[in-house]
Amino acid sequence: MELRHLRYFVALAEQLSFTQAAEKVHVTQSTLSHQIKQLEEELSCQLFSRIGKRVVMTERGEAFLEHAQRALREVEEGMKTVRDTSNELSGVVRVGTTHTFNMRIIPRSVSMFVAQHPSVSVQVTELPGDIVARELLAGNLDFGITYKPENTAQLQFEPLYNEEMRLVVGKHHMFAKRRFVRMAELHKQKMVLLPQSFSTRALLEDCFEMANAQPVVVAEMNAVVPMLEFVTMTDAAAIISEYGLWGDEVAVLPLQSPTPVRTPGLLWLRDAPRSPAVRQFANIIRDRVNEFNPKRRLK
Template structure:
């Protein structure tokens, strides 16, 4: 068995689609299938159940996926520790982030980090808050960037900055000229809102209960791009963090005035796992950019 074969298996298991997995690995789909078949022969058990065009992990496949992630992470950690002994910084760093972070902030952090540590390969994935927490606990990410509150006690975090929660409408919407709106104004505009799995939505729901406001919610959308498209083309509004619409010229953001709400942005990681030198270095870049004291974590 070769380590790269485990890497191929992990990618196929994560995507549950051999063609897309092969494309992401820059190998052919038949080559990937051969490597998976070799693993199945070596373990004496099928790792995937193929039902028509659908693929799912078998029980044996799930066991191997969990173990393989740990093996790959430990080897990456060993590589970085050995490199640090030699005064070098090499290896792979996997981070996750809400899409809102990836629009502007993550590229800035990456630019600073990769300039200082060009031998570290950084893999960035986006997802909702639940996916990011699960990704850290499963060993898919070393660091992730989201908003409080956290669901798992196994996660540690560093506060980064507070972010405004704002109303978002199209630039030609009547509300777009307002300097601020009240929470009760939400009852006078149809809303398309982010998924209830997001901390922005959870904060909004608390907000609505606190002020006894009952808006007309016509859709819950878990994709940010689709959500913003609906706001652009319809006479609807949404509620997001200001950073989620950074750089857009055809949308207007309106704060909630006296009832203004904020979310705390954080960097989070698994408190049970050892942080790699690359992870520590990336976190220091983020803290410096956000003006956070290096030792401030929870």
């Protein structure tokens, strides 16, 4: 199978006329018919049915069409990328990221990228995970760095690594001197958690249910910094990513039975074109993730 077979097939699928399809791809009608027959023989199935002078796609032809179109788009995009690499990158890269990533990965990635490509402007916006997906769908971002959203029909999620969630308590909390805490021990414990709209909250609720634990949620906050401040001032606990913590004003404890684990990744608009600048910045982020998480990166 060669690219011309795919181009001829897509042209005929779009025109449903051998005459018009042949004109579109600039070949004779007999050549087009011969190439389609070769493709059908290679696939061992009929892609089109001839009903009198009409041409209709078979069920297998319709199934193959989406893949053929995607393959041609990928080839065109790859050719464009290769041509563009000889030129200096320019334009704007728009990224939406959650708090944890914005603390650890983004600053270093941006500094490396702008040093290599000073003609590119990088715009980073810190957003909750669900808003990252919404802004991406609205066309306001080139890609996001977040957790896998529930609805991925129009989105493509590329997992990067696994991160464990940690229990965070004040220095005088009853758990402060412990080596670890089981999820069941959080039953009726005062806690500050992310709002119900966050995917991480849904993950934690599942873990609580598995452990038969019902904590007392005394507050909900949508950002890590105020949650940490709240923990230092009260006897409440919080559950935060192991990579979202800093300072020595709190005690950080592993959670077990079960251990809450999240998987951050790159979030793309499915089948949307990616500029060379966007691709290059995403590659730098992947490299930084591998440096930070050599044992937990996903291949």
